[in-house]
Amino acid sequence: MELENRVAEIIIDKLGVKPEQVTPEAKFDTDLGADSIDQYELIMGFEDAFGLRIDEEEATKLTTVGKVVEYLKGKGLDQ
Amino acid sequence: MSRTVVITGAARGIGLAIAGKLVDEGWTVAGCDVLAEELQSLAETLGDRFRPFVLDVTDEDSVTETARRIEEETGQVFALVNNAGITRDGLIMRMSMADWDSVLAVNLTGAFMMCRAFSRGMLRHKEGSIVNISSVVALLGAAGQANYASTKAGLLGLTRALAREFAGRNIRVNAIAPGFIETDMTRELPEAVRNDYEDRVPMKRMGAPADIAEAVSFLLSDASTYITGVVLPVDGGLTT
Numbered sequence: 001m002e003l004e005n006r007v008a009e010i011i012i013d014k015l016g017v018k019p020e021q022v023t024p025e026a027k028f029d030t031d032l033g034a035d036s037i038d039q040y041e042l043i044m045g046f047e048d049a050f051g052l053r054i055d056e057e058e059a060t061k062l063t064t065v066g067k068v069v070e071y072l073k074g075k076g077l078d079q
Numbered sequence: 080m081s082r083t084v085v086i087t088g089a090a091r092g093i094g095l096a097i098a099g100k101l102v103d104e105g106w107t108v109a110g111c112d113v114l115a116e117e118l119q120s121l122a123e124t125l126g127d128r129f130r131p132f133v134l135d136v137t138d139e140d141s142v143t144e145t146a147r148r149i150e151e152e153t154g155q156v157f158a159l160v161n162n163a164g165i166t167r168d169g170l171i172m173r174m175s176m177a178d179w180d181s182v183l184a185v186n187l188t189g190a191f192m193m194c195r196a197f198s199r200g201m202l203r204h205k206e207g208s209i210v211n212i213s214s215v216v217a218l219l220g221a222a223g224q225a226n227y228a229s230t231k232a233g234l235l236g237l238t239r240a241l242a243r244e245f246a247g248r249n250i251r252v253n254a255i256a257p258g259f260i261e262t263d264m265t266r267e268l269p270e271a272v273r274n275d276y277e278d279r280v281p282m283k284r285m286g287a288p289a290d291i292a293e294a295v296s297f298l299l300s301d302a303s304t305y306i307t308g309v310v311l312p313v314d315g316g317l318t319t
């Protein structure tokens with residue numbers, strides 16, 4: 001499965017949003033209704049799914065769907 | 080399968096009573112304390128379900144490492160009881176910064192670090208129960224205990240903040256405020272002081288560590304699944 005789809009699947013599962021809401025520009029807080037603990041759990045979900053640890057400083061910058069995908073690509077996870 | 084609970088200050092007094100009670104109830108108890116020998120002999124008397132972990136709760140690295148080892152050895156940690164506490168009593172004019180800092184470090188910062196260390200696992204499993212052992216002193220104050228009272232009141236703030244933070248995640252956070260309890264600490268008091276204590280308690284007697292253990296057992300159990308963010312005094316009516 002493509003990286004984008006795997007990320008979207010985790011977000012849909014965790015936040016209970018519709019697939020069409022999960023656009024690259026979508027902000028987790030204002031567009032997808034995630035509170036701070038939802039966002040923490042999302043980061044945990046990405047860590048578990050992709051087998052990496054995202055440090056706190058990085059995690060706070062991952063505010064949109066697109067930023068998460070870019071971050072994971074940067075870690076070489078789109079192979 | 081046996082649920083795991085982590086208890087700090089498990090080697091003596093109230094912590095020991097909590098550990099014994101929860102082992103009897105079938106929990107796997109990760110008993111943490113700085114007293115290595117006492118922990119070891121407890122492991123012999125309490126059996127396999129008591130796992131000793133020598134831990135200084137003021138040492139951040141040691142808390143992180145011990146939490147990792149506990150989760151590795153026992154699997155999911157369902158519950159945490161922050162019981163470790165010390166006193167360095169004195170009038171404020173004579174209270175050194177060391178007296179203040181050391182009590183803060185064990186009683187409050189230690190509890191914070193333990194909550195932080197285990198909350199990730201609890202979030203992952205979407206269940207958990209944390210009990211912070213505060214004191215009636217948090218509610219009433221006590222002359223000579225500016226440091227201790229501040230930490231015990233601080234634990235109530237920690238309890239309420241985390242209760243709200245985790246309320247939607249099936250993780251409950253509560254506090255118990257023990258009154259005058261028979262422990263090594265209170266046994267050393269002069270008889271006149273003890274009598275005075277007992278006189279002030281509406282039930283006219285001191286409590287036993289077992290009374291606190293019963294309250295902890297309740298707050299960890301499925302009998303209290305709608306209770307979070309409360310302070311439960313166990314004090315013979317002292318704070319009423």
